[in-house]
Amino acid sequence: xxxxxxxxxxxxxxxxxxxxxxxxxxxxAMALYELQKAGGYKISALLTTITQDYDxxxxxxxxxxxxxxxxxxxxxxxxxxxxxxISSNEEYESKMKDKLVQYQRLGISSVAFGDVFLEDxxxxxxxNLSKVNMKGIFPIWKRNSSELAHTFIDSGFKxxxxxxxxxxxxxxxxxxxxxxxxxxxxxPGVDPCGENGxxxxxxxxxxxxxxxxxxxxxxxxCRENRFYYCDxxxxxx
Numbered sequence: 001x002x003x004x005x006x007x008x009x010x011x012x013x014x015x016x017x018x019x020x021x022x023x024x025x026x027x028x029a030m031a032l033y034e035l036q037k038a039g040g041y042k043i044s045a046l047l048t049t050i051t052q053d054y055d056x057x058x059x060x061x062x063x064x065x066x067x068x069x070x071x072x073x074x075x076x077x078x079x080x081x082x083x084x085x086i087s088s089n090e091e092y093e094s095k096m097k098d099k100l101v102q103y104q105r106l107g108i109s110s111v112a113f114g115d116v117f118l119e120d121x122x123x124x125x126x127x128n129l130s131k132v133n134m135k136g137i138f139p140i141w142k143r144n145s146s147e148l149a150h151t152f153i154d155s156g157f158k159x160x161x162x163x164x165x166x167x168x169x170x171x172x173x174x175x176x177x178x179x180x181x182x183x184x185x186x187x188p189g190v191d192p193c194g195e196n197g198x199x200x201x202x203x204x205x206x207x208x209x210x211x212x213x214x215x216x217x218x219x220x221x222c223r224e225n226r227f228y229y230c231d232x233x234x235x236x237x
Contacts, residue, residue, distance in 0.1 A: 014040070015040060015041060015042040016040060016041050016042070016110060017041075017042045017044045017107065017108045017110075018035075018041050018042070018043060018044065018108065018110040018111065018112050018137060019043075019044055019045055019046075019047045019079070019100075019103055019108055019110070019111045019112070020032055020035070020043050020045070020046050020047065020076075020111070020112045021047050021048075021111055021112065021113045021114070022046035022047060022048050022070075022071075022078075023048065023057060023059070023060055023114065023200070024048070024057050024060055024062050024066070024067050024070055024202050024203065025060055025114075025159065025162075025200055025201040025202065025203060026149075026152050026157065026159045026178060026193070026201045026203055027114035027115070027116060027140065027148075027193055027195075028114040028203075029114075029152070029157055029159070029203040029206060029208065030114065030139075030140055030148060030151070030152050030157070031112060031113065031114035031138075031139040031140045032074075032112075032114075032139075032208055033155065033157075033206070033207065033208050034139040034140055035112055035137070035139045036208065038139065041112075041137075043076055043112075044077070044103065044106075044108055045076065045077040045078065045079040045103070046071055046074070046076050046077065046078050046079065047079045047081065047099065047111065048067060048078065048079070048080055048081070049080075049081050049082075049083060049092070049096075050064055050067075050080050050081065050082050050083070051082075051083060051084070051085050051087075052082040052083065052084055052085075053084060053085040054085065058083065059163065059197075059200055060162050060163060060200040060201070060202065061162050061163050061200070061223075061229040061230075061231075062162055062202045062232060063231075063232065063233060063234075064080070065234055066202065066213060066215060066232060066233075066234060069213045069234065070203070070204075070209075070213055073209040073210045073211050073212075073213060074208060074209060074210070075210060079099065079103075081095050081096055081099050082095070083095060093128060096128065097128070097131065097132060100129070100132045100134060101132050104132050104133060104134055108134075109133065109134050109135060110134060110135050110136070110137050111125075111129060111134060111135075111136055111137070112136070112137040112138070112139060113125060113136060113137070113138055114139075114140060115138055115140075115141065115195075116140055116141065116142070116143060116145060116148065116193055116195045117141070117142060117145070117195060118195060118196075122136070122138065122141070145191050145192045145193045145195060146183075146192045148192075148193055149178075149183055149192040149193050150180070150183070152178075153178070153179060153180060155206065155207055156205075156206055156207050157203060157205065157206035157207070158177070158178075158203070158204055158205040158206060158212075159177070159178040159201040159202060159203045159204065160175065160176070160177055160178065160201060160202050160204065160215075160217075160230070160232070161173060161174055161175060161176050161177075161178060161182070161199050161200070161201050161230065162174070162175075162200055162201060162202045162229060162230050162232060163199060163200040163227055163228065163229050163230070164198065164199045164200075164227070164228050165197055165198050165199065165226065165227060166222070166226050166227065166228055167226060168187070168189075168190055168196075168198045169186075169187070169190065169198055169199060171220065171222075171228045173185075173186075173199065174199075174220050174228040174229070174230045175217055175220055175230035178201050202215075202232060214234065214235040214236065215232045215233065215234060215235050216232070216233055216234075216235040217230060217231070217232060218230070218231035218232065218233055219231050
């Protein structure tokens with residue numbers, strides 16, 4: 001056997017295969033970016049929760065077709081978990097567990113997340129993963145939110161705000177570009193990464209993408225008397 005071939009195979013087998021919990025937003029993009037830069041990992045698939053009734057990414061409100069275009073541009077397989085619009089924790093956990101077990105049987109023991117500092121959320125994820133003998137990886141954990149937000153922009157990523165919580169942000173923030181002007185105008189107490197759920201985003205370009213995802217903006221609507229969503233649809237222009 002050719003020694004060089006042996007070396008290549010050895011290197012490949014050393015890579016840890018992981019699932020990546022992908023929301024389509026900026027924190028997911030930064031976490032994936034950092035994970036890929038770190039090396040030592042092979043992303044087996046992106047794992048995304050879809051609200052079946054709307055055919056959109058849960059919470060972010062982005063159409064499934066745009067999510068699929070993201071995955072195509074990233075060059076990664078996409079695994080979708082469908083939940084109902086009135087999904088309970090039990091429904092979510094059951095469907096997620098079924099999907100994780102499928103991958104665990106394929107030898108994948110880790111799932112990566114884009115969480116930054118919410119301890120309760122991290123514990124919730126780790127507790128659920130432990131039930132199927134899997135562990136969590138958190139590439140941007142405990143990064144300073146303001147620094148992380150500026151690094152995202154400075155690295156060449158581009159994102160649009162798709163959802164805002166009207167309890168903390170005005171409707172005018174919805175549909176805006178996630179840029180330094182946006183950050184400068186955030187009210188005091190709003191996390192620059194929206195880690196507390198103040199806003200959500202859709203990333204359409206950046207160093208991890210092979211090409212930009214083209215979209216056009218539609219109406220901004222209010223759901224549940226609280227959340228403003230900016231509708232995005234694919235654009236060929």
